[in-house]
Amino acid sequence: MAKSGRIICSGCRMRTTVTAGTIFQDSHQPLTVWFRAMWWITNQKTGLSGLGLKRLLGLGSYRTAWMMLHKLRSAMVRPGRDRLTGIIEVDETYVGGLEEGVRGRSTEKKSVIVVAAQEDGEGIGRIRMAQVADASADSLHGFVATSVESGCIIHTDDWTGYQGLEAKGYRHVVTPIKKSGKSAHELLPRVHKVISLFKRWLLGTHQGAISHEHMNSYLNEFVFRFNRRTSTHRGKLFLRLAQQAVAVDPIPYAYLIKGVRENRASKYNILG
Numbered sequence: 001m002a003k004s005g006r007i008i009c010s011g012c013r014m015r016t017t018v019t020a021g022t023i024f025q026d027s028h029q030p031l032t033v034w035f036r037a038m039w040w041i042t043n044q045k046t047g048l049s050g051l052g053l054k055r056l057l058g059l060g061s062y063r064t065a066w067m068m069l070h071k072l073r074s075a076m077v078r079p080g081r082d083r084l085t086g087i088i089e090v091d092e093t094y095v096g097g098l099e100e101g102v103r104g105r106s107t108e109k110k111s112v113i114v115v116a117a118q119e120d121g122e123g124i125g126r127i128r129m130a131q132v133a134d135a136s137a138d139s140l141h142g143f144v145a146t147s148v149e150s151g152c153i154i155h156t157d158d159w160t161g162y163q164g165l166e167a168k169g170y171r172h173v174v175t176p177i178k179k180s181g182k183s184a185h186e187l188l189p190r191v192h193k194v195i196s197l198f199k200r201w202l203l204g205t206h207q208g209a210i211s212h213e214h215m216n217s218y219l220n221e222f223v224f225r226f227n228r229r230t231s232t233h234r235g236k237l238f239l240r241l242a243q244q245a246v247a248v249d250p251i252p253y254a255y256l257i258k259g260v261r262e263n264r265a266s267k268y269n270i271l272g
Contacts, residue, residue: 042237076224
């Protein structure tokens with residue numbers, strides 16, 4: 001090992017560090033600060049905002065806290081994670097303010113979020129969520145293919161975007177909402193409960209103001225928390241996040257802020 005703390009390969013003599021190839025790569029913050037951040041994030045049931053993490057860790061800037069949070073959220077998606085199995089409710093929702101003159105599933109300013117919730121008796125098993133371009137069949141079918149194992153039962157409403165799932169290897173159960181005389185949350189209770197909890201979490205923890213271009217980052221955190229909600233040992237969540245932090249590729253800060261620079265005005269309130 002060199003005096004600089006870098007590790008020298010005995011074969012090629014290349015110098016590297018123990019954090020190379022992890023989310024900690026090129027960070028100016030000590031690993032102890034990262035571990036404290038991970039502990040606070042996994043031990044707060046509702047998570048933390050950038051300002052909250054800045055205060056807790058005594059960081060010098062909001063930018064540092066924001067960067068750490070987004071890098072840790074990227075580690076909340078385990079590489080090669082299993083797809084959902086069994087009976088899966090799928091529906092989409094919209095996050096954003098009111099849009100005048102826009103009806104149905106069309107949107108110009110809102111984020112389109114697709115949610116898959118696994119049936120577990122009367123309760124909810126694991127979930128998957130993702131931001132998609134629109135509510136078209138291409139977007140919805142693509143989400144289902146990456147989130148649910150082939151051959152499973154997909155339960156949706158009668159939106160045309162879900163038509164054709166049988167050809168993709170799924171058993172498709174359709175429940176027409178309008179003809180049933182019941183509300184959507186009664187007919188697809190699990191997926192609508194997840195949607196409600198997600199919007200409440202955004203409003204409570206992040207005051208409802210986040211950027212469209214980073215929506216998937218927040219979805220990653222919510223899914224990570226929801227799928228581990230029954231864990232009685234918070235230390236296991238810390239361990240899981242630590243394991244995944246060294247398993248995902250590093251994300252340069254410039255990549256994280258690229259979307260913000262391109263569209264600084266894309267803030268909205270989820271109450272709309």
